[in-house]
Amino acid sequence: MAATRTETPALAAAQTGWLLAIGFVALAPLAPHLPGWLAGATLAALVWRGWLAWRQRPLPSRWRLTLLVLAGSAGVGYQFGSLFGQNPGVALLVLFLALKQLETRTVRDGLAIVLLAYFLALAQFFYSQTIPAALATAAVAITATATLLSLTDARPAPAAQLRRAAVILGQALPFMLLLFVLFPRVQGPLWGLPKDAGSGLTGLSDSMAPGAISHLSRSDAIAFRVRFDDAMPERAQLYWRGPVLSEFDGRTWRPRRELPRATLPYAEPASGGIGYEVTLEAHGKPWLFALELPGATPELAFATLDFQLLAKAPVLARQRYLARSYPLLRAGADESPALRQQALALPAGSNPRIRRLAASWRADARSDGDVLRQAQAFFLRQGLIYTLNPPLLGEHSADEFLFDTRQGFCEHFASAFAVAMRAAGVPARVVTGYQGGEVNPVDGWLTVRQYDAHAWTEVWLAGRGWVRVDPTAISAPTRIDLDLAAAVPAGDPLPLLMRAEFSWLRDLRFRWDAVTNTWNQWVLGYTPERQRQLLQRLGMPAPDWRAMTALLAALCGIALLLLTAWILRRQRRADPLARQWEKLSRRLARRGLGRQAAEGPFDYAERVARALPAVAAEMRGLAALYARLRYAPPAADRAKTLDQLRRRVACFRP
Amino acid sequence: MALPAALRERFITWALRVRPPEPSPIVLSQRRVYVLPTRAGLGYAAALLVMLIGSINYNLGLGHVLTFLLGGLGVVAILHTFRNLVRLKVSHGRTPPVFAGEMAVFHLLLGSDVERRALRLWLPEGGDARVDVPADEPADVRLALPAERRGWLALPRIGLETTWPLGLIRAWAYCAPDARCLVYPRPAAKAPPLPWAQSRDTGKHGGGGRGRDDFAGFRNHQPADPPRHVAWKHTARRSEEAPLLTKQFEGATTASRVWLDWQATPEGDVEARLSILTRWALEAHASGFEWGLRLPETHLAPGSGQAHLDTALRMLALHGRDAH
Numbered sequence: 001m002a003a004t005r006t007e008t009p010a011l012a013a014a015q016t017g018w019l020l021a022i023g024f025v026a027l028a029p030l031a032p033h034l035p036g037w038l039a040g041a042t043l044a045a046l047v048w049r050g051w052l053a054w055r056q057r058p059l060p061s062r063w064r065l066t067l068l069v070l071a072g073s074a075g076v077g078y079q080f081g082s083l084f085g086q087n088p089g090v091a092l093l094v095l096f097l098a099l100k101q102l103e104t105r106t107v108r109d110g111l112a113i114v115l116l117a118y119f120l121a122l123a124q125f126f127y128s129q130t131i132p133a134a135l136a137t138a139a140v141a142i143t144a145t146a147t148l149l150s151l152t153d154a155r156p157a158p159a160a161q162l163r164r165a166a167v168i169l170g171q172a173l174p175f176m177l178l179l180f181v182l183f184p185r186v187q188g189p190l191w192g193l194p195k196d197a198g199s200g201l202t203g204l205s206d207s208m209a210p211g212a213i214s215h216l217s218r219s220d221a222i223a224f225r226v227r228f229d230d231a232m233p234e235r236a237q238l239y240w241r242g243p244v245l246s247e248f249d250g251r252t253w254r255p256r257r258e259l260p261r262a263t264l265p266y267a268e269p270a271s272g273g274i275g276y277e278v279t280l281e282a283h284g285k286p287w288l289f290a291l292e293l294p295g296a297t298p299e300l301a302f303a304t305l306d307f308q309l310l311a312k313a314p315v316l317a318r319q320r321y322l323a324r325s326y327p328l329l330r331a332g333a334d335e336s337p338a339l340r341q342q343a344l345a346l347p348a349g350s351n352p353r354i355r356r357l358a359a360s361w362r363a364d365a366r367s368d369g370d371v372l373r374q375a376q377a378f379f380l381r382q383g384l385i386y387t388l389n390p391p392l393l394g395e396h397s398a399d400e401f402l403f404d405t406r407q408g409f410c411e412h413f414a415s416a417f418a419v420a421m422r423a424a425g426v427p428a429r430v431v432t433g434y435q436g437g438e439v440n441p442v443d444g445w446l447t448v449r450q451y452d453a454h455a456w457t458e459v460w461l462a463g464r465g466w467v468r469v470d471p472t473a474i475s476a477p478t479r480i481d482l483d484l485a486a487a488v489p490a491g492d493p494l495p496l497l498m499r500a501e502f503s504w505l506r507d508l509r510f511r512w513d514a515v516t517n518t519w520n521q522w523v524l525g526y527t528p529e530r531q532r533q534l535l536q537r538l539g540m541p542a543p544d545w546r547a548m549t550a551l552l553a554a555l556c557g558i559a560l561l562l563l564t565a566w567i568l569r570r571q572r573r574a575d576p577l578a579r580q581w582e583k584l585s586r587r588l589a590r591r592g593l594g595r596q597a598a599e600g601p602f603d604y605a606e607r608v609a610r611a612l613p614a615v616a617a618e619m620r621g622l623a624a625l626y627a628r629l630r631y632a633p634p635a636a637d638r639a640k641t642l643d644q645l646r647r648r649v650a651c652f653r654p
Numbered sequence: 655m656a657l658p659a660a661l662r663e664r665f666i667t668w669a670l671r672v673r674p675p676e677p678s679p680i681v682l683s684q685r686r687v688y689v690l691p692t693r694a695g696l697g698y699a700a701a702l703l704v705m706l707i708g709s710i711n712y713n714l715g716l717g718h719v720l721t722f723l724l725g726g727l728g729v730v731a732i733l734h735t736f737r738n739l740v741r742l743k744v745s746h747g748r749t750p751p752v753f754a755g756e757m758a759v760f761h762l763l764l765g766s767d768v769e770r771r772a773l774r775l776w777l778p779e780g781g782d783a784r785v786d787v788p789a790d791e792p793a794d795v796r797l798a799l800p801a802e803r804r805g806w807l808a809l810p811r812i813g814l815e816t817t818w819p820l821g822l823i824r825a826w827a828y829c830a831p832d833a834r835c836l837v838y839p840r841p842a843a844k845a846p847p848l849p850w851a852q853s854r855d856t857g858k859h860g861g862g863g864r865g866r867d868d869f870a871g872f873r874n875h876q877p878a879d880p881p882r883h884v885a886w887k888h889t890a891r892r893s894e895e896a897p898l899l900t901k902q903f904e905g906a907t908t909a910s911r912v913w914l915d916w917q918a919t920p921e922g923d924v925e926a927r928l929s930i931l932t933r934w935a936l937e938a939h940a941s942g943f944e945w946g947l948r949l950p951e952t953h954l955a956p957g958s959g960q961a962h963l964d965t966a967l968r969m970l971a972l973h974g975r976d977a978h
Contacts, residue, residue, distance in 0.1 A: 111821070119705065148819075183718075183722065
């Protein structure tokens with residue numbers, strides 16, 4: 001419309017201040033995830049802008065800004081090797097937010113900054129979606145909304161703006177809740193994610209070199225949480241099977257390359273088994289973890305010939321799946337000769353000492369079982385020490401570990417044992433995953449952390465199939481029965497939460513974990529699947545998107561009406577006396593005798609009396625009553641008089 | 655937004671919902687307050703859409719939360735913006751008359767029982783004004799409109815709008831209060847001198863003339879004074895810088911009188927003649943004498959003072975027009 005305000009007014013000082021504030025508040029939660037130079041440059045730009053505003057200096061010229069944008073973009077491109085993708089995208093947004101500040105002249109520029117701040121608040125969730133991150137975002141949302149308020153009306157004081165922003169956002173909460181629960185969820189991704197999505201996630205990798213797992217053991221990040229349907233199995237049975245590594249190059253173990261298949265290569269037993277639900281944290285790799293041995297592939301998952309479960313795509317978001325496992329199940333008795341042959345391969349010339357020893361075991365043994373027992377006895381005899389800080393190993397890692405250093409972490413044990421078995425002619429492979437976990441007494445869920453990462457061995461015995469042998473358990477049985485802290489020698493640096501002197505911290509952590517888990521399950525893990533379950537439980541027989549949208553519209557409408565009533569309530573609460581007088585005037589207005597603005601009660605009554613002699617007396621009486629209530633000093637019977645006026649006005653029919 | 659002008663005009667007529675002009679006070683009912691997103695609001699909605707798609711694509715649970723919160727904020731903004739305008743009471747105050755060529759300043763009183771902030775009023779062609787309305791205390795708004803022609807200048811339809819609190823939503827309403835401004839003719843820039851002579855000859859209404867006999871005293875000279883009343887002798891006695899003085903007389907017929915007669919103005923354009931009469935009326939008023947006005951169909955008996963001037967100017971303004 002032509003009458004719409006088309007000009008965009010220049011910014012007032014208070015508005016500039018707000019825009020700077022939102023710049024700082026939006027940048028703060030992202031700063032740790034940005035390259036240092038970018039965070040520094042952004043901060044410098046904001047400070048520069050503040051200085052220019054304070055000294056009332058002119059803003060930098062356009063060509064200088066263009067130069068800065070180009071330089072910054074080049075820096076981002078150089079840092080990430082690309083301008084596209086998740087991380088460079090966030091970096092560019094930050095850059096634009098900072099540089100846009102240096103050319104904010106009008107309210108429209110201000111609006112662009114607020115929208116950028118909202119985007120950055122969202123971008124923060126690429127890195128963290130925890131409760132603290134949500135609180136940081138709440139701060140951004142309140143500040144950004146206060147900035148929007150100030151762009152419309154710059155006069156109120158900052159505290160008043162913040163308060164109003166908080167109130168308005170508070171009023172938006174019911175809509176948020178309704179939308180969150182009922183907005184038909186779509187399972188992402190809608191299109192391919194950029195290659196760098198999910199970078200910086202921790203978890204087991206697809207190869208195992210000495211030091212790989214002990215590195216993980218310093219992290220107390222959560223790998224996954226488990227809720228058992230019934231009682232939890234014994235701790236010693238909690239082997240969470242992950243990547244199975246069969247190829248060895250003398251130092252590093254790697255998985256066999258094979259195509260995933262729809263089902264596991266063995267049949268699920270008819271009975272027994274432990275049902276549970278895993279909530280797996282994002283780790284950027286496709287593996288799913290299950291207790292040994294899983295009975296079937298979960299929904300939307302694959303399996304391998306190595307009895308490993310795989311997701312269809314790398315796990316870039318927290319993922320839930322149901323599984324059922326059979327701890328006593330032995331599988332692979334009918335393993336193909338080709339696979340068994342592969343599980344014997346050793347690089348030529350590696351680890352000569354253990355090969356010689358293994359050859360002597362084989363010579364004395366009547367069966368593979370005998371060889372296994374001899375190997376176990378040898379590992380026990382060697383007095384190997386389980387430690388988080390093993391010495392570095394050279395070319396023949398198994399030999400050096402078993403005969404020289406004799407100190408290692410689980411990957412040393414598993415690797416050396418598998419090498420020894422292969423050298424003795426027994427098919428063997430390394431299985432990585434997690435062992436154990438910690439029951440949170442607050443909510444009863446089992447929490448498995450990165451420091452529970454473990455590696456063990458599987459050997460193939462004729463007639464029995466693949467049998468789990470955990471060489472770590474031979475030297476450090478407490479690692480399996482208790483936990484890492486019990487198994488490593490005193491003085492080894494343990495993750496903070498594993499140390500005994502911090503038991504109160506652990507207690508606190510348990511509570512916090514339980515809260516976080518609820519948060520994860522219901523806020524972050526509210527998937528299309530969970531939405532359907534919840535709505536079914538709430539009594540919707542077939543919650544499809546149509547039903548959800550209809551319900552959403554209806555409930556939002558109700559919320560809107562309630563909020564409207566609440567916001568307009570003050571206008572209804574007008575002075576009751578004035579309301580009666582208005583009512584009278586409205587009624588008379590139908591006869592063309594509406595009260596005029598400047599007309600007092602008596603003048604009005606006289607005018608009405610002249611025009612409508614039939615009601616003259618009543619009209620004069622009402623005017624007198626009104627005047628007494630309005631102008632006379634308050635009397636004790638005021639309420640009664642008011643009531644009388646109300647009744648007489650109600651009966652008044654001009 | 656480029657609706658053809660005629661279509662827009664029809665929309666506005668429809669949007670008013672009442673036949674203008676409306677009796678005061680006008681209460682902006684729910685039905686006549688319109689709400690649409692502003693350009694900023696559209697940008698906001700587009701940003702939310704991008705955020706929603708991003709949240710879905712990256713499976714960001716908290717992203718959904720933030721997007722929905724901001725969506726709720728948009729809905730709440732509609733309510734607040736609507737509330738900021740609806741049930742506003744618009745009445746008009748007195749609008750002082752102006753001369754053609756000046757700006758007519760309309761006073762509007764905005765009353766409300768709740769606080770309203772950052773309202774903007776505008777006229778189709780003319781001024782706009784911004785105002786806050788405190789609770790239970792009417793706010794006075796002045797809207798200026800160029801007064802080009804003499805006669806009644808009705809306050810055209812006014813628009814009221816607000817984008818408070820977030821600037822994302824615009825609520826607006828039209829109203830046409832029954833306010834009008836009297837526009838006097840433009841005083842002629844070059845007018846013949848006051849018709850003293852004619853007035854003496856035709857002055858039947860007061861025994862003629864200026865009561866030359868009874869000298870009453872001096873007062874400062876004003877341009878409209880008849881030259882022969884200037885105290886030339888007195889002035890000559892004094893230095894050149896001394897002010898000119900005018901002799902004042904009192905007699906049986908008391909004040910001097912002058913008739914501002916339509917017939918005395920040069921023949922020609924009606925408006926030009928009215929302009930000259932207006933100039934004369936101002937000069938006559940300034941002279942302090944009694945003066946009367948004769949128009950083709952009506953006349954005003956001689957008198958003096960502000961009220962007399964106002965009456966005369968009103969007659970001139972409404973000459974040949976409907977007085978209502």
